[in-house]
Amino acid sequence: MFEECIPRGDSLVPPISISAVYRRTSTGLPEREYLEVKYGRENNPSVMVFEETMSCVEAAEYGLAFNSGMAAIAAIAHYARERDLRVLGSRLLYGSTRRLLERILPGEKLFFAGPPWDELLSQVERADMIVVETIGNPTLRVPPLEDLARECRARDCMLVVDNTFASPVSYRPLLHGATVVVESLTKYIGGHNDLLGGYTGTRVEEVHASLWDWRRLLGGTLQPLEAYLAYRGLRTLEIRYKRATQTALFLAERLSALLGEDNVIYPCLPSHPDYERAKKNLNGLCGGVLSLDLGSAKAAQAFLESLEIITPAPSLGSVDSLASHPYTSSHRGMPEKEKEELGITPGLVRISVGLEDPRILWRDIERAVSRARSQLK
Ligand SMILES: Cc1ncc(COP(=O)(O)O)c(C=O)c1O
Numbered sequence: 001m002f003e004e005c006i007p008r009g010d011s012l013v014p015p016i017s018i019s020a021v022y023r024r025t026s027t028g029l030p031e032r033e034y035l036e037v038k039y040g041r042e043n044n045p046s047v048m049v050f051e052e053t054m055s056c057v058e059a060a061e062y063g064l065a066f067n068s069g070m071a072a073i074a075a076i077a078h079y080a081r082e083r084d085l086r087v088l089g090s091r092l093l094y095g096s097t098r099r100l101l102e103r104i105l106p107g108e109k110l111f112f113a114g115p116p117w118d119e120l121l122s123q124v125e126r127a128d129m130i131v132v133e134t135i136g137n138p139t140l141r142v143p144p145l146e147d148l149a150r151e152c153r154a155r156d157c158m159l160v161v162d163n164t165f166a167s168p169v170s171y172r173p174l175l176h177g178a179t180v181v182v183e184s185l186t187k188y189i190g191g192h193n194d195l196l197g198g199y200t201g202t203r204v205e206e207v208h209a210s211l212w213d214w215r216r217l218l219g220g221t222l223q224p225l226e227a228y229l230a231y232r233g234l235r236t237l238e239i240r241y242k243r244a245t246q247t248a249l250f251l252a253e254r255l256s257a258l259l260g261e262d263n264v265i266y267p268c269l270p271s272h273p274d275y276e277r278a279k280k281n282l283n284g285l286c287g288g289v290l291s292l293d294l295g296s297a298k299a300a301q302a303f304l305e306s307l308e309i310i311t312p313a314p315s316l317g318s319v320d321s322l323a324s325h326p327y328t329s330s331h332r333g334m335p336e337k338e339k340e341e342l343g344i345t346p347g348l349v350r351i352s353v354g355l356e357d358p359r360i361l362w363r364d365i366e367r368a369v370s371r372a373r374s375q376l377k
Pocket of ligand 1 (some may be wrong): 068069070071094097133137162164165184185186187196197198315
């Protein structure tokens with residue numbers, strides 16, 4: 001799928017350049033400072049190889065790699081604050097993204113709406129920048145990105161799409177009208193739980209140049225070894241993502257039969273509120289994350305304690321299956337009332353499916369559900 005993006009030099013593997021400083025003799029200022037390699041906090045050759053490859057994958061003209069997904073989002077938040085933009089975010093944004101926006105932007109410039117998605121769409125006219133996730137954690141809601149892009153274009157606002165849960169395998173936001181795509185490389189792109197990283201891609205040079213400036217000022221550039229690992233992750237991204245998606249659907253269907261369809265959340269299940277949109281937008285690939293509601297915090301804890309193959313850990317998108325408790329991890333800072341409105345219940349468990357044999361994963365889940373049930377009797 002991304003074969004044309006791989007650089008074809010004499011060396012099949014790009015070198016890892018660990019020098020923090022580079023020779024510079026020029027006394028002039030370059031026209032495009034973001035291209036100059038002189039100091040590792042600004043640019044690095046290994047990071048630039050990754051950025052070029054990743055930008056081709058995302059259909060971006062300009063790309064930047066950061067030392068975490070949050071560092072990428074911080075640069076965007078500073079960009080918005082500096083320009084006095086009014087920012088509209090989905091209520092389902094990753095908890096730390098939401099908290100970061102709240103810390104950086106003045107209260108009167110930041111508001112949240114939706115799901116329901118009509119609520120989000122009805123607020124677009126008040127915004128200069130909209131921030132959404134392709135698949136919103138942990139209820140895996142899929143916003144009407146095409147409608148948002150259309151409305152945004154008509155009003156000259158920026159659409160920022162955090163594509164971490166979908167990955168470029170199922171969706172490439174810049175091809176559908178987004179201004180900026182964000183990825184946490186820590187998840188599907190790295191894919192092996194051994195790197196932290198973030199990425200922004202855009203087709204607008206002014207946005208790129210400003211994000212680059214924020215990146216160097218905040219000291220947020222990706223490190224060279226991580227850049228190499230992220231590059232290597234890209235080489236297997238498609239095959240890993242498709243396999244995780246297939247397994248997630250297999251598990252979601254079985255769990256639906258075991259727990260009832262109201263207690264299982266997966267966008268490619270007909271019971272999901274965004275099923276039709278997910279099938280259309282995500283190319284039939286709904287990703288490797290699913291959620292299940294076990295009814296209470298006690299049952300969720302018993303389930304997590306009973307897992308033997310799946311590791312309870314707060315991340316996603318890797319070769320290993322992981323399970324987490326959004327109520328007390330990713331969304332712990334959200335007010336109780338809002339958690340209730342958004343369906344983030346104390347009994348909710350999120351599973352990120354890895355590359356293990358689907359039947360072994362199913363056995364692990366079935367056993368943990370039955371132990372959780374028997375402990376509660
Ligand atoms: C959707 C989403 N965006 C951004 C981030 C932040 O990425 P990182 O942990 O690499 O800083 C996360 C982390 O879980 C996430 O789930």
